[in-house]
Amino acid sequence: MNGAVRKRRKAKVEQDACVACGCCVKVCPKGAISIFKGIYAWVNRETCVGCGKCAKECPASVIAIEEAEE
DSSP, rough: TEEEEEEEEEEOOOOOTOOOOOOHHOOOTOOEEEEEETTTEEEETTTOOOOHHHHHOTTTTEEEEEEEOO
16 A cells, blocks of 8 residues: 555544434444433444444534544
8 A cells, every 4th residue: 555544434423512312323333323421422433434324314413424544
């Protein structure tokens, strides 16, 4: 790969705006999202494959799919 940094897509939750409704948890095919202490959604970035299902499902639109360096 000629020393290039591989980038993968990962979900990121805007935690201060998340209301912990759990919609994203239900649609994540990898089980990478959990609700932290009933306050906000938390994404396990090791498990997340960046499919975007959570972002589409989020009623508050506070989940974005971003490129993450590996």
